[in-house]
Amino acid sequence: MNFRSDNEAPVNHQIMQALIEANQGFEESYGYDPYTLKLEEQCKALFKCWCETLPLTTGTAANAIAMALSTPAYGAIYCHHDSHLNRDECNAPEFFTHGAKLIGLHGQNGKFTAQDLATALESMGAHAEHECLPTTVSITQATEAGTVHTLDEIRAISHVCKEHELALHMDGARFANALQFLGCSAADMTWKSGVDMVSFGATKNGAMMAEALIVFNAKLNKQIKRLRKRSAHLISKMRYVSAQLLAYLEDDLWLHMASHANKLAQHFYQETHKNIDFLHPVEANEAFCRLPLEKIGQLREQGFGFHIWPGTQDVIRLVFSHATPEDSVENFIRSVLKS
Ligand SMILES: Cc1ncc(COP(=O)(O)O)c(C=O)c1O
Structure with missing residues (x-):
């Protein structure tokens, strides 16, 4: 009878079982445990490319660290006006970037188009150092309106990003639902369509508390681990987050x-x-x-x-x-x- 939120759903029993099995004896801390090391390999296999995987426990942390990776304090982040980033993260992106500006674009069904983005970018540049510098674009997949960007829509947005040298982030709090709708591969929906980094959500879809920031663009990757620590999101007993994600991916459970x-x-x-x-x-x-x-x-x-x-x-x-x-x-x- 509960249609309030997927966050109110219980943990999938296979994921709970994986947590119990991971709870055996001592393992290295801070991400050097066998579960986290295996997860890094699993993510490379899933996305069929090199990627850096950071297990985290909230989607807001994944989004905010992603913004900190690509956006300097004087930068601007373009996102949908109704995005979680803009409306529901209590200025965490601004906080983590030390004050970058979020620019909310309007558009139907939770999406802005490549043209909307291009038009917004056209108005930038005339005021030199008086204005902020566009550096990052974030799209949500699936959107806050329950819709899904098509691959063509993602590629068109990424094309504008490339023209303006902007990083493209995907908030995938409901990544699995979007992927299932499109029926394509995880690689197609992300780096093959020009996405540089994804907040890969699992909590809403059956995990207890497990998300990951996955970065495909090695240029953005510099000091990501320090950024994570500095933001207080380096989890000491990381095996328990990674074990959830491993079970989540196993046999396509997700x-x-x-x-x-x-x-x-x-x-x-x-x-x-x-x-x-x-x-x-x-x-x-x-x-x-x-x-x-x-x-x-x-x-x-x-x-x-x-x-x-x-x-x-x-x-x-x-x-x-x-x-x-x-x-x-x-x-x-x-x-x-x-x-
Ligand atoms: C689109 C979207 N992004 C990110 C999040 C992550 O939120 P949290 O920090 O609560 O895990 C949510 C959760 O509601 C969401 O709906």
Whole structure:
């Protein structure tokens, strides 16, 4: 009955089991344990390229360290106005970069286009050292609106980044849901489309607390480990984060979990879209729909949990997770459609 957030879902039992198995005896600390070393190799195999992998415990840390890697204090970061980076990280990107400026671009369905970015960049440069220097672009995959950038959209944005020598970051808090929707490889969705670094999320999709900052561009990689330590995110008992990520990737568990969540979101959409108004296409594991206030009250009374989207009274956000039971969705569909 809980459609509030994938963060409210329990930990997948295989990941919990992996934590129990990792809890044997003593291992080296600060990332020199066999789990973290194996994870580094697994990530290279997954993305089919060299990459630096930093296990972390929050998505905000991954995003903020990524920004610190590519953005000097006098720099500017272009992101969607409604992105987590801009709206939900309490100035962590500004804090970690010692004051870089976030420039929020507007655009439908949680995305800005390559053209939006190019237009915003055109207005820069006339004021020389009086203005900040564009250095980084961040896109969210899947977006905060539950949509997914296509490979063409990512490549078009990356093309503008290359022209202006900007680093391209992907906030992949829901990376697996986006990848599952596109059906492409992790390499295609990232470095092969020009992405320099990704905040690779696992917590929302079945882990307990496990994210990773993965950097593909070696030029950005300088002193990344010191940046992590300086920001107080070097985890001493790192094996417990890495063990979660290893179990997450093993036998495509992460993709199976994302597929379950996405399928339920899609099923909800297919069964109800002729009767209710959806604000965005349903592509990953979230749905945003407008309902009469009375209906929202009734659903709440029946015990369904969801968020009213901030700034609205009648838009609800539904999040489907790896652990959402199918019959909860069927019950919800029946209740929504009941007049
Ligand atoms: C798009 C996006 N990015 C990043 C995060 C990471 O957040 P946290 O720092 O809470 O792990 C979230 C979580 O809500 C998110 O939705």
